[in-house]
Amino acid sequence: MRTFTGVAVNFSYSLIGKIISGAVSPHATEPDSHIFIFNDPQSRSQRTGLLLNSSSPVFENCDSPVFKLLGENYVVEKGDVILLTPNEGGTVLYEKKSRSNAVLVTNRCNSHCITCPQPPQPDQEDLADFSSKIISLIDPDLEVLGITGGEPTLNWEGLLKVVSASRKFLPNTSIQLLTNARLLKDFVKAKELAELAEGNLFACVPLYGDVDSLHDEIVGVRGAFWETVEGLYNLARVGICVELRTVIMQSNYSRLEKWAEFVYRTFPFVDHVALMGLEPIGLAAENIDKVWIDPADYAKQLEKSVKSLHRRGMNVSIYNHQICTLPKSLWPFARKSISEWKNIYFQECEGCKMQSACGGFFHSAQAHRSQSISAFS
Amino acid sequence: MSQSYRFLPFRFERVADRVLLVNDVGDFHFLPESSFDALIGRKISPESSEYLDLKSKNMIWDSHLSNVIDLLATKYRTKKQFLYDFTSLHMFVLTRRCNQRCAYCHASSVCVEDKDVLDMDVATARKCVELVFMSPAKSIKIEFQGGEPLLNFNVLKSVVEYSLELNEKYKKNLEFVVCTNLIALDEDKLEYIKSNKIYISTSLDGPEYIHDEFRKNRSGEGSYKNVTANLALAQSSLGHDNISALMTVTDLSIDHLDEVIDEYIARGLGSIFLRMLNPLGYASAEWNRLGYSVDDFVDAYAKALDKIIQINRSGVYFPEMFTTLLLSRILTPFSTGFVDLQSPAGVGIGGVIYDTNGDVYVSDEARMLAHSKGDKSFCVGNAHSHSWREIFGSERLREIISSSCIEALPGCAWCVFQSYCGADPVRNYAVYGDMVGKRPENDFCRKHKAIFRVIFEYLAKDDEDIEDIFWSWIIGKPLAENSANATQM
Numbered sequence: 001m002r003t004f005t006g007v008a009v010n011f012s013y014s015l016i017g018k019i020i021s022g023a024v025s026p027h028a029t030e031p032d033s034h035i036f037i038f039n040d041p042q043s044r045s046q047r048t049g050l051l052l053n054s055s056s057p058v059f060e061n062c063d064s065p066v067f068k069l070l071g072e073n074y075v076v077e078k079g080d081v082i083l084l085t086p087n088e089g090g091t092v093l094y095e096k097k098s099r100s101n102a103v104l105v106t107n108r109c110n111s112h113c114i115t116c117p118q119p120p121q122p123d124q125e126d127l128a129d130f131s132s133k134i135i136s137l138i139d140p141d142l143e144v145l146g147i148t149g150g151e152p153t154l155n156w157e158g159l160l161k162v163v164s165a166s167r168k169f170l171p172n173t174s175i176q177l178l179t180n181a182r183l184l185k186d187f188v189k190a191k192e193l194a195e196l197a198e199g200n201l202f203a204c205v206p207l208y209g210d211v212d213s214l215h216d217e218i219v220g221v222r223g224a225f226w227e228t229v230e231g232l233y234n235l236a237r238v239g240i241c242v243e244l245r246t247v248i249m250q251s252n253y254s255r256l257e258k259w260a261e262f263v264y265r266t267f268p269f270v271d272h273v274a275l276m277g278l279e280p281i282g283l284a285a286e287n288i289d290k291v292w293i294d295p296a297d298y299a300k301q302l303e304k305s306v307k308s309l310h311r312r313g314m315n316v317s318i319y320n321h322q323i324c325t326l327p328k329s330l331w332p333f334a335r336k337s338i339s340e341w342k343n344i345y346f347q348e349c350e351g352c353k354m355q356s357a358c359g360g361f362f363h364s365a366q367a368h369r370s371q372s373i374s375a376f377s
Numbered sequence: 378m379s380q381s382y383r384f385l386p387f388r389f390e391r392v393a394d395r396v397l398l399v400n401d402v403g404d405f406h407f408l409p410e411s412s413f414d415a416l417i418g419r420k421i422s423p424e425s426s427e428y429l430d431l432k433s434k435n436m437i438w439d440s441h442l443s444n445v446i447d448l449l450a451t452k453y454r455t456k457k458q459f460l461y462d463f464t465s466l467h468m469f470v471l472t473r474r475c476n477q478r479c480a481y482c483h484a485s486s487v488c489v490e491d492k493d494v495l496d497m498d499v500a501t502a503r504k505c506v507e508l509v510f511m512s513p514a515k516s517i518k519i520e521f522q523g524g525e526p527l528l529n530f531n532v533l534k535s536v537v538e539y540s541l542e543l544n545e546k547y548k549k550n551l552e553f554v555v556c557t558n559l560i561a562l563d564e565d566k567l568e569y570i571k572s573n574k575i576y577i578s579t580s581l582d583g584p585e586y587i588h589d590e591f592r593k594n595r596s597g598e599g600s601y602k603n604v605t606a607n608l609a610l611a612q613s614s615l616g617h618d619n620i621s622a623l624m625t626v627t628d629l630s631i632d633h634l635d636e637v638i639d640e641y642i643a644r645g646l647g648s649i650f651l652r653m654l655n656p657l658g659y660a661s662a663e664w665n666r667l668g669y670s671v672d673d674f675v676d677a678y679a680k681a682l683d684k685i686i687q688i689n690r691s692g693v694y695f696p697e698m699f700t701t702l703l704l705s706r707i708l709t710p711f712s713t714g715f716v717d718l719q720s721p722a723g724v725g726i727g728g729v730i731y732d733t734n735g736d737v738y739v740s741d742e743a744r745m746l747a748h749s750k751g752d753k754s755f756c757v758g759n760a761h762s763h764s765w766r767e768i769f770g771s772e773r774l775r776e777i778i779s780s781s782c783i784e785a786l787p788g789c790a791w792c793v794f795q796s797y798c799g800a801d802p803v804r805n806y807a808v809y810g811d812m813v814g815k816r817p818e819n820d821f822c823r824k825h826k827a828i829f830r831v832i833f834e835y836l837a838k839d840d841e842d843i844e845d846i847f848w849s850w851i852i853g854k855p856l857a858e859n860s861a862n863a864t865q866m
């Protein structure tokens with residue numbers, strides 16, 4: 001999530017607020033563009049606070065909370081939801097113009113994926129209340145809201161709370177639940193979730209291999225494969241749409257084609273299959289020597305797998321890949337999937353005419369990126 | 378060192394110089410002979426990719442057996458889904474009269490103008506429609522047959538109208554098909570067919586000299602000119618997608634299937650179904666003149682399939698429908714009900730045929746048995762005198778069905794193609810006098826075995842172009858159109 005720094009005036013506690021007018025950028029001068037509102041559901045009172053930049057006029061005798069932004073590295077816009085903490089600065093919790101907004105239910109996880117981008121941590125507080133508060137502030141025209149973690153199903157009551165908040169405040173938004181689906185092997189849970197979500201939730205479930213040993217090795221838990229398989233069948237039974245995902249890495253790329261066929265024969269009901277490039281942060285960065293494989297080195301396997309799923313009538317997408325690492329036949333399947341605040345380009349990309357179609361890189365790709373990056377002229 | 382994996386049930390046979398393994402849910406895998414020996418000798422190393430392949434395809438297991446079994450059970454249920462659907466194909470013999478006199482007519486149609494005896498009347502038709510809607514199937518297909526069903530068009534209309542009326546209440550996915558030689562088609566009938574979205578299935582045996590050799594009108598003239606003219610008329614009115622044609626391979630066309638295929642494409646027919654002549658009806662009496670051996674048929678089929686694949690390679694989308702059916706069985710996890718080839722057999726529980734007098738037979742062959750030999754063994758009731766429950770819940774039908782599970786039939790039980798094949802208890806009865814029959818020497822089995830081999834030889838090639846073509850047939854549209862998911866950049 002994006003953060004910014006500043007000085008808190010007139011408040012000594014954390015505030016969640018929504019920008020209700022104008023845009024705040026380092027050089028904006030119109031005073032009315034600096035208003036944000038914060039909402040405290042407990043007291044049901046709405047208070048207005050101000051977000052000021054260095055060139056804003058000074059407000060004398062103002063007793064509302066005021067946050068004076070420092071530095072140049074921030075843009076906040078109308079509709080964004082932000083968190084202000086007196087000592088730690090600000091965080092953008094929801095970015096209106098982004099296509100990948102998500103809330104957390106827990107930081108805990110029951111797996112230890114070798115490529116986990118956000119390594120699990122213990123929770124200090126119940127994140128569900130916090131997330132529900134964010135949801136209550138989001139404009140209801142949002143298309144997709146992610147629920148992520150950790151593993152959201154571990155905080156089951158919290159997950160239900162967040163899903164109902166989304167149904168209540170964002171009735172037209174579809175909820176994208178990132179889950180390893182292991183706990184959904186419990187049919188009652190899957191059903192409860194489906195009933196609450198009323199057809200507005202789809203699950204993105206990673207399955208890294210076509211055999212248990214391969215998948216279990218990657219997620220670090222014996223037996224996880226079969227729990228996920230059961231979870232997937234339960235999701236199908238209760239009518240929740242599924243996007244099945246894999247991350248391509250050293251240990252599984254050679255079986256990618258087998259994986260594709262296995263997915264089709266075993267889970268023909270999945271709505272979407274996503275083949276993802278490695279994001280070299282978190283545990284993936286720590287384990288980089290064990291997991292890294294240059295996309296150019298698995299281009300053949302990727303091409304065969306995508307073609308195999310495509311000819312079987314499955315919806316298939318390639319995420320997190322740079323266009324120049326993909327055979328041309330795969331370009332129609334490549335999506336610009338890296339979140340805006342994460343994606344960057346390198347000097348190899350200079351003048352590349354495919355840049356607007358290309359997903360670019362994760363910020364973290366400094367150290368590990370394909371050897372075959374080269375600009376299209 | 379002996380490895381600790383165990384086997385899951387699979388059947389095997391040498392195909393395409395390798396060993397083909399197939400399990401109960403239709404997963405298949407080719408192994409070189411030496412690897413197969415290693416597999417059986419428990420010598421495949423758990424680290425090898427072959428081991429993982431076999432595990433992934435549920436041929437062996439090494440842990441979590443109950444999960445593996447649950448998975449297989451789910452896949453098995455999916456494969457046998459047609460059983461949950463129950464009887465969805467309902468064929469109406471509207472008349473036994475015909476305006477053609479085809480040399481090999483299975484239905485042994487007659488030309489006598491004795492409508493009272495040979496046509497279905499409205500009262501009977503309504504009784505049959507009522508039975509149709511008792512079926513629990515969500516999708517109902519009503520197929521008009523004969524004789525030539527257009528000769529009793531008023532009753533066809535009354536079936537359509539009464540069905541639509543009842544469907545207001547039952548809300549089934551209702552489809553109509555008329556199987557007609559098109560000779561009696563006129564503007565009015567075409568208009569009616571169009572406005573009620575009735576699908577046309579017609580017969581065209583090939584170019585004029587082939588078609589006219591066996592398909593003649595009552596005065597002995599070939600019907601080709603008439604049929605093709607009306608086909609064009611119907612195509613322009615209904616659209617090409619709403620008409621298909623069937624062909625019967627004859628002793629004359631068997632060496633000229635390439636011409637037949639060209640004729641189909643030239644006539645704008647989007648697919649072909651290469652059908653072997655069965656020794657039934659008139660064809661049985663004239664088998665010496667018309668018939669050919671299974672081997673001859675399969676040779677001709679293989680050559681024709683090769684040509685059809687070449688045509689598809691060149692960019693023309695043109696599937697062979699029987700191959701497509703078998704490919705769906707082999708390559709997809711889904712259930713593909715096809716009343717003539719499934720296990721348990723589709724007789725009665727997949728499709729059923731109502732004769733002109735309301736007699737209910739489990740298949741067309743069952744009806745022919747009654748008409749040609751006076752043997753009503755496979756008549757399970759009459760629409761006037763029996764209830765749905767009495768017919769479809771009858772002891773007799775149960776007995777027929779339980780004799781047609783190939784999983785338990787000698788020969789089939791250990792056949793590598795079992796997961797994709799089916800049984801025909803009526804044919805067995807007609808040939809052997811019992812519903813079990815004898816395999817592998819009967820023609821039904823020999824034909825299917827040989828066709829499965831032809832198809833698996835193609836699959837063993839691992840040729841991406843062929844896979845693209847086969848899958849486009851299964852999906853039902855050219856690969857280029859299958860691009861909802863591939864966005865243009």
Ligand code: SF4
Pocket residue numbers: 109110111112113115116117118119120149150151180219
């Ligand atoms: S990737 Fe997801 S499932 Fe795996 S450890 Fe991280 S949070 Fe858990």
Ligand code: SF4
Pocket residue numbers: 322323324325345346348349350352353354355358359360373374375376
């Ligand atoms: S050169 Fe850069 S912008 Fe161009 S395709 Fe490659 S990664 Fe993308």
Ligand code: SF4
Pocket residue numbers: 783788789790792793794795798799816817821822823825826
């Ligand atoms: S009929 Fe023949 S080919 Fe079919 S399953 Fe039985 S033995 Fe095999």
